[in-house]
Amino acid sequence: MRLGLMAVPVAFFAVFFAYPVTAIVGRGLKAEGDWQFGRIGEVLSRPDILDVLWFTTWQALASTALTLLIALPGAYVFARFDFPGKQVLRAVVTVPFVLPTVVVGTAFLALLGRGGLLDELWGVRLDTTVWAILLAHVFFNYAVVVRTVGGLWSQLDPRQEEAARVLGAGRFAAFRRVTLPALAPAVAAAALMVFLFTFTSFGVVQILGGPAYSTLEVEIYRQTAQLLDLPTAAVLTLVQFAAVGGILAVHAATVRRRERALKLVDPAQTSRRPRGAGQWALLGGVLLTALLLILLPLGVLVERSFDGPGGYGFGYYEALQTVGAGGSSTFLVPPLEAVGNSLRYALVATLIALVVGGLAAAALTRRAGRLVRGFDALLMLPLGVSAVTVGFGFLITLDKPPLDLRTSWILVPLAQALVGVPFVVRTMLPVLRAVDDRLREAAAVLGASPLRAWREVDLPLVRRAVLVAAGFAFAVSLGEFGATVFIARPDNPTLPVAVARLLGRSGELNYGQAMALSTILMLVCAVSLLLLERIRTDRSGEF
Amino acid sequence: MLSLQAATVRFGERAALDAVDLEVDDHRIVCVLGPSGSGKSTLLRAVAGLQPMDGGRVLLAGQDQAGVPVHRRGLGLMFQDHQLFPHRDVGANVAFGLRMHGTGRAETNARVRELLELVGLPGAERRAVAALSGGEQQRVALARALAPRPKLLMLDEPLGQLDRSLRERLVVELRTLFQELGTTVLAVTHDQGEAFALADRVVVMRDGRIAQEGTPLDVWQRPASAFVARFLGFDNVTPATVTGQAAATAWGKVPVPEGSPQGEADLLVRPAGVRIGAPEDGLRCTVGVRTFRGNHVTVRLLPENAPVLEAECALRDTPDEGAVVGVRFDAAETVVLAGAGKPSGA
Numbered sequence: 001m002r003l004g005l006m007a008v009p010v011a012f013f014a015v016f017f018a019y020p021v022t023a024i025v026g027r028g029l030k031a032e033g034d035w036q037f038g039r040i041g042e043v044l045s046r047p048d049i050l051d052v053l054w055f056t057t058w059q060a061l062a063s064t065a066l067t068l069l070i071a072l073p074g075a076y077v078f079a080r081f082d083f084p085g086k087q088v089l090r091a092v093v094t095v096p097f098v099l100p101t102v103v104v105g106t107a108f109l110a111l112l113g114r115g116g117l118l119d120e121l122w123g124v125r126l127d128t129t130v131w132a133i134l135l136a137h138v139f140f141n142y143a144v145v146v147r148t149v150g151g152l153w154s155q156l157d158p159r160q161e162e163a164a165r166v167l168g169a170g171r172f173a174a175f176r177r178v179t180l181p182a183l184a185p186a187v188a189a190a191a192l193m194v195f196l197f198t199f200t201s202f203g204v205v206q207i208l209g210g211p212a213y214s215t216l217e218v219e220i221y222r223q224t225a226q227l228l229d230l231p232t233a234a235v236l237t238l239v240q241f242a243a244v245g246g247i248l249a250v251h252a253a254t255v256r257r258r259e260r261a262l263k264l265v266d267p268a269q270t271s272r273r274p275r276g277a278g279q280w281a282l283l284g285g286v287l288l289t290a291l292l293l294i295l296l297p298l299g300v301l302v303e304r305s306f307d308g309p310g311g312y313g314f315g316y317y318e319a320l321q322t323v324g325a326g327g328s329s330t331f332l333v334p335p336l337e338a339v340g341n342s343l344r345y346a347l348v349a350t351l352i353a354l355v356v357g358g359l360a361a362a363a364l365t366r367r368a369g370r371l372v373r374g375f376d377a378l379l380m381l382p383l384g385v386s387a388v389t390v391g392f393g394f395l396i397t398l399d400k401p402p403l404d405l406r407t408s409w410i411l412v413p414l415a416q417a418l419v420g421v422p423f424v425v426r427t428m429l430p431v432l433r434a435v436d437d438r439l440r441e442a443a444a445v446l447g448a449s450p451l452r453a454w455r456e457v458d459l460p461l462v463r464r465a466v467l468v469a470a471g472f473a474f475a476v477s478l479g480e481f482g483a484t485v486f487i488a489r490p491d492n493p494t495l496p497v498a499v500a501r502l503l504g505r506s507g508e509l510n511y512g513q514a515m516a517l518s519t520i521l522m523l524v525c526a527v528s529l530l531l532l533e534r535i536r537t538d539r540s541g542e543f
Numbered sequence: 544m545l546s547l548q549a550a551t552v553r554f555g556e557r558a559a560l561d562a563v564d565l566e567v568d569d570h571r572i573v574c575v576l577g578p579s580g581s582g583k584s585t586l587l588r589a590v591a592g593l594q595p596m597d598g599g600r601v602l603l604a605g606q607d608q609a610g611v612p613v614h615r616r617g618l619g620l621m622f623q624d625h626q627l628f629p630h631r632d633v634g635a636n637v638a639f640g641l642r643m644h645g646t647g648r649a650e651t652n653a654r655v656r657e658l659l660e661l662v663g664l665p666g667a668e669r670r671a672v673a674a675l676s677g678g679e680q681q682r683v684a685l686a687r688a689l690a691p692r693p694k695l696l697m698l699d700e701p702l703g704q705l706d707r708s709l710r711e712r713l714v715v716e717l718r719t720l721f722q723e724l725g726t727t728v729l730a731v732t733h734d735q736g737e738a739f740a741l742a743d744r745v746v747v748m749r750d751g752r753i754a755q756e757g758t759p760l761d762v763w764q765r766p767a768s769a770f771v772a773r774f775l776g777f778d779n780v781t782p783a784t785v786t787g788q789a790a791a792t793a794w795g796k797v798p799v800p801e802g803s804p805q806g807e808a809d810l811l812v813r814p815a816g817v818r819i820g821a822p823e824d825g826l827r828c829t830v831g832v833r834t835f836r837g838n839h840v841t842v843r844l845l846p847e848n849a850p851v852l853e854a855e856c857a858l859r860d861t862p863d864e865g866a867v868v869g870v871r872f873d874a875a876e877t878v879v880l881a882g883a884g885k886p887s888g889a
Binding site (some may be wrong): 300436438441442443444445446447448449452453456457460461 | 591612614615617618620626628640688691
């Protein structure tokens with residue numbers, strides 16, 4: 001039964017993930033039918049490649065450290081303090097996480113780049129510096145830490161700390177000996193997720209890094225698409241694959257440790273209004289950080305989209321409706337059509353991700369042996385494997401019968417669903433696992449067959465989780481860039497692809513249109529997330 | 544109604560149920576009593592079909608249940624922590640079993656109303672289960688289990704999580720209710736008070752086997768072994784050698800009733816049979832901790848070179864802590880336990 005449930009996801013991953021990735025790696029590493037493993041050594045000893053590896057690692061470490069530094073106080077404030085507008089703010093800081101990387105890059109370009117806000121005010125430009133990349137990464141991952149750590153923190157019983165205080169521990173000692181050990185696995189899990197996302201960063205670095213900075217993923221894209229150096233790209237893909245596999249293994253171990261029994265209570269009971277100057281200052285600091293770091297870039301992005309040559313107006317938005325505005329032939333169709341394309345693709349991708357991820361989560365519900373756990377980890381891989389490789393792999397493998405999809409529109413949603421599945425599984429699995437088996441038994445004793453018991457007990461309890469999963473899958477699909485940029489047909493671009501193409505051209509009109517299109521994309525993502533926040537009750541999930 | 548024949552369930556090497564034979568007659572309330580890990584919950588799960596058996600048979604109304612899935616056995620099971628469906632209101636919880644059996648809407652509604660009245664929650668149909676107190680949840684769980692008119696109602700620690708006073712009230716209510724309805728009940732509990740108040744027959748289990756079976760009065764008066772005696776809360780159990788109407792023990796010579804088995808055996812002295820007198824009269828003991836239990840006091844007595852004794856005495860006769868007293872024994876309150884020769888290690 002469980003094997004039956006797993007068949008669909010396994011087949012999906014085999015055909016649309018493992019096959020394209022191995023094919024492209026094979027193409028890079030095989031010459032005349034022989035594996036050329038020597039190439040790995042050759043590539044890895046090139047100084048330029050070593051530079052990329054070094055930069056990828058240290059910027060990911062720095063981004064992770066910076067994110068923790070800035071977001072941990074936020075996690076504390078959201079977990080323990082009550083203040084007006086908390087719910088809204090919690091939703092707002094989560095918006096960046098579902099924003100397409102292209103939009104994040106564009107927003108920071110509008111803030112820090114040429115002609116950006118800081119440039120206008122003080123003549124400061126940070127684009128093409130590493131600071132722009134780090135700040136954008138913090139912006140992007142702030143919510144990961146706040147949600148993962150803060151979610152657990154808000155459910156830790158404060159009486160545990162009080163017990164330690166009564167036993168003679170000082171305020172700090174009580175925190176260090178009681179709260180910190182309970183939080184540590186969540187902090188570690190969050191840090192690893194942030195490291196994973198920043199290690200494989202593509203859109204942000206592509207837009208903000210300029211020619212000077214390049215992560216593995218950007219380099220894979222450059223080698224594949226610009227230099228057509230497949231062997232180098234293949235080696236880099238393998239390196240990234242190994243690194244991501246390592247990170248995920250550590251992550252799985254820390255998550256398992258996190259499932260260790262903690263005494264959790266209702267978050268509503270643990271938070272209260274801040275008391276004393278120190279706590280108000282902390283709250284103020286966190287609010288200011290959120291304002292500067294999260295609202296400001298988004299605000300500037302929106303402002304730029306209206307700030308045309310002739311003053312504020314809808315000029316750039318109107319230009320989106322015509323072909324070849326600004327004298328360039330960037331598009332075969334009006335850029336605004338990308339909105340419709342994106343929504344259509346994202347809907348289909350969401351459906352695919354829900355079916356595949358839902359079946360996988362159902363199969364993984366019961367705790368089981370090594371095989372199933374391995375499958376669990378496998379489902380996370382698309383989060384880290386080079387999307388560029390997947391996209392290019394689609395092109396070279398799915399182009400002949402029986403799977404000749406190269407000209408089919410379904411190719412884009414398939415690639416996007418691949419990134420959506422991990423989110424669906426991660427959202428639904430904790431909820432499904434939390435359904436007490438004895439509820440199913442109670443239904444069975446009362447006369448419900450296994451299928452009926454699933455319909456009467458499991459389904460109603462996970463309905464919210466399904467909606468949340470769908471929302472995440474939708475947002476992620478909407479923003480997917482690395483794979484889509486390869487396989488989206490020129491006459492059917494998606495929003496992120498259109499933004500990137502506009503940014504790649506010079507001229508004020510193109511720049512303004514990119515801002516306008518990013519604003520539209522941001523609004524679509526933000527609205528779908530805010531809708532989710534309304535139906536979401538359980539905040540203990542990982543995202 | 545229910546018959547278990549050599550029912551066996553193994554978890555690895557350990558037998559949670561070891562060739563258990565058990566009969567539950569129609570309209571009877573049978574209570575399985577035992578410490579945690581004695582296999583009593585496994586017994587219920589095996590009867591319900593939730594736990595596959597490694598040997599033996601379960602018969603319901605004479606029908607072998609091998610191969611009959613849980614949902615076709617027509618049983619009622621009340622779980623330890625109720626397991627009400629959190630996403631349904633009280634009425635929908637009670638109606639669940641009826642819906643599963645395809646009962647019509649009008650009939651279902653009438654039956655739900657009738658049952659909620661029966662358990663003392665009239666008109667509670669629309670209430671959310673999360674808003675119920677522990678006692679109310681217990682009542683809803685009972686109504687839900689009874690609604691499809693099960694052949695046999697099984698209760699797993701039915702009152703386990705409720706506070707003491709509520710438990711004592713509910714156990715009387717339950718017994719009255721089951722007697723009125725003529726329900727056949729198989730309950731398991733670790734609480735002897737609950738078992739004796741509820742049951743027509745009590746079955747004491749130990750390590751997957753039945754240690755004793757009988758009416759509550761039987762078991763209470765004549766525990767079959769040192770294990771049962773200790774499990775019932777009697778601590779005055781000691782190895783003894785019985786000769787005629789006296790037993791030689793660490794506490795000295797203790798009189799036993801006429802016709803007691805002779806030779807090596809465990810001896811139980813009920814606290815009521817420990818008589819406190821003047822220090823020079825009988826076994827010399829120092830008075831230890833005293834526990835007040837309403838109309839009487841339990842006193843721990845510390846003899847020289849012998850195990851602690853527990854005595855029960857009236858409030859006004861209670862000696863002071865630290866006093867030295869003498870102790871005599873009443874033959875009517877002593878029981879020579881079967882399972883002779885075995886030291887009472889438990």
